[in-house]
Amino acid sequence: MAGLGEHITAMVRNHAAGDDAAFYSVALQIAAREARQGHHVLAENIKKAVDASRERKPLANVTALPRVRGDLAELVEVSHPQVKLRELVAPTERIAQIKQILAEQRQRKNLLEHGFAPSHRLLLEGPPGTGKTMTASVLATELSLPMYTVRLDGLLSKFMGETATKLRVVFDAVAAERAVYLFDEFDALGADRSGNDVGEARRILNSFLVFLENSSPESIVIAATNHRAILDRALFRRFDMVLDYTLPDARQAVTVMRGRLGSLAAKTDLTKLGRYTDGLSHADLVKAAESAAKAVLMRGETQVGREDVIVALKARRSASLG
Structure with missing residues (x-):
């Protein structure tokens, strides 16, 4: 267990970097340390302060959004969602999966120190309007992260012939800027195609799989699709979790x-x-x-x-x- 001084140093660094999730994680480690030393009132007060801070919604200030420049600016839409987990209506098992993702992300430093990566590559599949984009927004909100949305259908049509290069730009951002990256309309990229364009489609898909495999665990990469049946089977083993969405009962x-x-x-x-x-x-x-x-x-x-x-x-x- 790191000493108190190291914990405080880590908290200051995380605060300066704007990494709330890591800041809270270290605070809870301090609370656990104090509890083991018998300082139960202090430990409980720290936990309550963390819980209260997490419940507080960030100010809706557009100037707080990250500034997207260069090639990335024409590839993504940036937002700062305000959707709490309690607002998501989904089956119990789906909520449990999302809570697990959040828990792992909040403890990601601890997991990484022991050689385990938190779940950060997610495939969401199901009919339109069943909560896939909302789930991405929930993850961004709960972790106090911006959300970058990549419209893959537009990316393929607008940058025909240079899609793989543009994908590299996005995944470079995944490593450089901690955020939730939503690849919407994923069927446009991940479909198991046949026809005259099969060579180009396969090249783009292979590039995506390589980028995904090596993506930074500091960010969350989400692929959302309405048509799981047409996706290339090679995709599924590259994701840490697959969440299935259905129409509500x-x-x-x-x-x-x-x-x-x-x-x-x-x-x-x-x-x-x-x-x-x-x-x-x-x-x-x-x-x-x-x-x-x-x-x-x-x-x-x-x-x-x-x-x-x-x-x-x-x-x-x-x-x-x-």
Whole structure:
């Protein structure tokens, strides 16, 4: 166990670097040290201070976003999400996976010192609107990191013939700037293709796999796809974790809608709506809730009724499912 002086030095360095996760990790190590020495009140106070600080949302200040220059600026979109884990509606096993990723990232220094890399290469697969991008936002928020989104379909079409070179630029940033890197529309790159472009597609995919294999554990690299079935099988063993996303069940659907409606549905019975929510994604349900809320507010009322929700769900089903 490092001495107290070394711990304090590490905390100062992490604070100066803006690495909140590492700062908290060292603080908890100090708390554990104090507890072992019998200083239980001090240890508990340190833990409470860490928990309270983590719960505090960072200020929404656009000047706090990293400045992206050069080639990287035309390859990524930068954001600073504000989405807490408690806002994500997902099955218990999915939440457990995300908590495991967060725990490993918060303890990454300790893991790396012992020769173990934290989970940092993630594949998220499932239908559109089921929470993949939101999960990336949750990880960025909980770890106080910026999120860089790479639109792979646009990258392939805009930089035809130099995609591998552009991918290197992104992965150089992965090593240089701790952040969450989301490769969206991953099917555009990871598809197991056939046809005249198979040689070029294979070259690009192989480049990505090499970059991914050697990516820095200081950042989180996420690939999101709507079509797992068409992905090249070589991809799966390169990821530390694969998270499967599905359409919400009836109970989850109600939770999603209540979360969006808030006090507008405090007294509304939203049970037994499965026939209307079946087949709708999380995004569809949010849109339906918003539609119901706006209709009610424009009538000058303050409570969304069950029938308002059903009407909105029917309209959404018609638009989404045909």
